[in-house]
Amino acid sequence: MQKENLPVRVISPQRGFFSFPLKEVLEYKDLLFLFVRRDFVAFYKQTILGPLWFFIQPVLTTIIFTIIFGRVAQISTDGLPDVLFYLAGVTAWNYFSGCWNETSDIFRKNKDIFGKVYFPRVIMPLSIIITNLFRFGIQFLLFLGVFFYFYFSGHEIQPNWAVVFLPVLILMMAMFSLALGMLISALTVKYRDLVFLIQFGIQLFMYATPVVYPLSIVSPERQWILVLNPMTSIIETFRFAFLGSGTFHYVHLLYSFASILIIFVLGLLVFNRTEKSFMDIV
Amino acid sequence: MSEFALEIKNVSKLYKLGVISTGTLSHDLNRWWHRVRGLDDPYERIAEANIQDSKGESGYIWALKDVSFNVPHGTALGIIGKNGAGKSTLLKILSRVTSLTKGEIRINGRIASLLEVGTGFHPELTGRENIFLNGAILGMKKNEIHSKLDEIIAFSGVEKYVDTPVKRYSSGMRVRLAFAVAAHLEPEILVVDEVLAVGDVEFQKKAIGKMQDVSRNQGRTVLFVSHNMAAVKNLCEKGVIMKNGFASEIFSSDTAIQKYLEEQESLGLHNNFSLKDSDFANYTAFITEGKIFGKNDNSIICGDEMNIHIKYKNNDPTAYADLHVGLYDAFGTKISHLAASFTTGSVIKLRAEGNIMCSIPRLPLIPGRYSINLSLHYRGKPYHRVLDAFFFIVEEGDFFNSGRMPGHNQGKFLIDADWQFL
Numbered sequence: 292m293q294k295e296n297l298p299v300r301v302i303s304p305q306r307g308f309f310s311f312p313l314k315e316v317l318e319y320k321d322l323l324f325l326f327v328r329r330d331f332v333a334f335y336k337q338t339i340l341g342p343l344w345f346f347i348q349p350v351l352t353t354i355i356f357t358i359i360f361g362r363v364a365q366i367s368t369d370g371l372p373d374v375l376f377y378l379a380g381v382t383a384w385n386y387f388s389g390c391w392n393e394t395s396d397i398f399r400k401n402k403d404i405f406g407k408v409y410f411p412r413v414i415m416p417l418s419i420i421i422t423n424l425f426r427f428g429i430q431f432l433l434f435l436g437v438f439f440y441f442y443f444s445g446h447e448i449q450p451n452w453a454v455v456f457l458p459v460l461i462l463m464m465a466m467f468s469l470a471l472g473m474l475i476s477a478l479t480v481k482y483r484d485l486v487f488l489i490q491f492g493i494q495l496f497m498y499a500t501p502v503v504y505p506l507s508i509v510s511p512e513r514q515w516i517l518v519l520n521p522m523t524s525i526i527e528t529f530r531f532a533f534l535g536s537g538t539f540h541y542v543h544l545l546y547s548f549a550s551i552l553i554i555f556v557l558g559l560l561v562f563n564r565t566e567k568s569f570m571d572i573v
Numbered sequence: 574m575s576e577f578a579l580e581i582k583n584v585s586k587l588y589k590l591g592v593i594s595t596g597t598l599s600h601d602l603n604r605w606w607h608r609v610r611g612l613d614d615p616y617e618r619i620a621e622a623n624i625q626d627s628k629g630e631s632g633y634i635w636a637l638k639d640v641s642f643n644v645p646h647g648t649a650l651g652i653i654g655k656n657g658a659g660k661s662t663l664l665k666i667l668s669r670v671t672s673l674t675k676g677e678i679r680i681n682g683r684i685a686s687l688l689e690v691g692t693g694f695h696p697e698l699t700g701r702e703n704i705f706l707n708g709a710i711l712g713m714k715k716n717e718i719h720s721k722l723d724e725i726i727a728f729s730g731v732e733k734y735v736d737t738p739v740k741r742y743s744s745g746m747r748v749r750l751a752f753a754v755a756a757h758l759e760p761e762i763l764v765v766d767e768v769l770a771v772g773d774v775e776f777q778k779k780a781i782g783k784m785q786d787v788s789r790n791q792g793r794t795v796l797f798v799s800h801n802m803a804a805v806k807n808l809c810e811k812g813v814i815m816k817n818g819f820a821s822e823i824f825s826s827d828t829a830i831q832k833y834l835e836e837q838e839s840l841g842l843h844n845n846f847s848l849k850d851s852d853f854a855n856y857t858a859f860i861t862e863g864k865i866f867g868k869n870d871n872s873i874i875c876g877d878e879m880n881i882h883i884k885y886k887n888n889d890p891t892a893y894a895d896l897h898v899g900l901y902d903a904f905g906t907k908i909s910h911l912a913a914s915f916t917t918g919s920v921i922k923l924r925a926e927g928n929i930m931c932s933i934p935r936l937p938l939i940p941g942r943y944s945i946n947l948s949l950h951y952r953g954k955p956y957h958r959v960l961d962a963f964f965f966i967v968e969e970g971d972f973f974n975s976g977r978m979p980g981h982n983q984g985k986f987l988i989d990a991d992w993q994f995l
Binding site: 298299300301302303304319321322325326328329332333336337404405406407408409410567568571 | 666669673676677686702
């Protein structure tokens with residue numbers, strides 16, 4: 292046996308205050324993609340409609356929003372067709388909330404695997420982010436379809452140069468949901484109360500974000516309260532880019548990016564700490 | 574390059590006892606405050622050695638305390654010790670499932686443990702897909718699995734079903750497939766925890782076979798955790814004894830086993846025990862007293878009657894339970910397993926307070942030392958377990974009513990038989 296090139300691994304209690312096991316994650320990238328594949332394939336196995344389910348959920352949500360918020364409550368949609376307005380919000384929001392919801396429970400849900408074998412734990416939330424990205428891609432196609440329908444049937448829609456921000460918006464949503472998910476999953480290990488709060492919390496958070504209403508219905512001097520929420524400018528920019536309505540501010544976007552970055556670093560930190568000790572607690 | 578496969582230096586692990594969450598936040602804050610000021614963890618100082626019979630005061634224990642030893646390349650090392658001595662904790666730290674509180678471990682080479690067979694199998698995926706997933710979880714690269722795929726499938730013996738979802742597999746097929754993946758890992762250091770593998774005999778056999786192959790024929794390093802002395806003796810050349818979180822130096826496996834058995838003997842025999850009610854505040858049902866005795870309260874004699882007498886208390890008037898009795902020889906090998914339901918065909922309806930009496934009319938055990946574990950449980954869910962409830966001696970007797978017996982090393986128990994000579 293060749294002993295010269297064996298990998299040497301040192302296990303010690305101290306790890307850097309902030310260390311992201313990037314090298315390890317790269318070593319395990321195959322696992323990352325296998326997890327993504329697993330989640331994707333397992334999602335529609337033994338269902339009749341199969342991948343169609345990726346469409347059904349946003350369609351139903353949009354219909355419900357159109358009826359309740361558009362018709363019954365008659366909340367402004369900045370002059371856009373109701374369906375398009377809500378679908379834009381729902382598509383973007385779904386990506387964020389899906390990632391957040393699934394990453395929030397990873398330690399508890401995977402304790403059997405985590406309890407028996409080591410791999411960089413961060414692989415798990417990363418795989419969720421990527422799986423959801425595919426889901427988002429599919430739902431985004433649906434959105435584009437509806438978008439072009441309205442566009443060519445002569446509605447007032449002005450897609451513009453801000454479309455180039457789409458990758459940034461997605462990245463920001465991924466980082467934000469990952470950060471929140473990691474924070475909460477780390478905390479649920481010890482304080483299980485949070486599990487009960489999370490569904491409810493996401494729901495509330497949606498109403499604190501201009502998903503079912505435009506930012507413009509809030510009076511200008513109070514808008515800053517909503518803008519404090521990093522998701523606000525993401526959703527608004529998304530709608531502005533494709534539909535030409537909504538508020539777009541570099542400052543808002545920059546603020547969102549900065550605050551997400553801070554929360555992200557915090558989340559990673561807490562996650563790293565929990566990863567080491569959670570088996571003794573769960 | 575180090576001559577050792579494993580260098581374990583002053584490894585310690587702190588555990589908090591009892592219910593986690595009450596007071597956790599305040600302890601966490603206190604810890605954090607100490608750390609900010611550059612002080613030691615305040616709970617490390619009050620933590621106690623891991624002695625299970627006496628109840629600790631501090632709520633913190635050292636599951637491992639200053640464990641140090643080096644394992645040279647190519648050694649098969651047996652880690653022996655009682656339940657809760659820290660063996661499994663050490664393995665968990667080695668496979669990085671849990672962290673250590675102090676100390677350092679250097680691992681020279683890839684490490685893999687057979688305690689994780691089949692983890693991450695997804696029931697909806699096919700056998701082939703699961704091979705990839707499971708292999709990757711265990712740390713293999715995709716092309717590594719690709720190149721070994723045919724071998725793995727052949728070894729598993731499930732060729733026909735490899736494109737069928739795993740949920741349609743029998744449990745045996747699942748184990749075979751999982752094991753096939755693990756067997757093709759080829760780590761430099763293999764970790765086998767027999768304690769955790771219990772429950773699947775087929776897997777256990779395969780794991781031990783694999784281990785033998787790995788250590789003898791391939792010259793790899795193996796760590797084997799067991800409380801079965803016979804298995805350790807058979808498989809390992811070196812042995813280390815763990816007790817209350819401390820580890821001995823490395824002995825030859827024969828010496829280690831002998832020392833362990835001597836110590837067990839010096840603990841003395843106990844044919845009865847009684848436990849304080851106050852220790853069981855959160856238990857639904859628990860055993861308060863136990864006694865083992867021969868005919869007319871005398872000592873236990875081979876071929877004579879043996880009685881086990883248990884007193885229990887129960888807080889749930891609707892509870893049912895079964896009493897299981899695990900019988901072990903001096904080497905820690907399980908010899909037999911008795912349960913009330915095996916004989917009577919039904920479980921016991923528990924009273925608020927009650928007695929369970931079990932009588933074996935003609936004890937078929939060869940004279941020697943034995944121990945018993947008790948478990949009061951219902952459908953696999955234990956209410957209360959008493960490990961090493963009894964250490965007792967079976968004395969010489971006349972099982973066959975002929976005054977004759979096989980010699981001491983001739984088997985573990987006696988079977989009555991009818992003979993005909995024609």
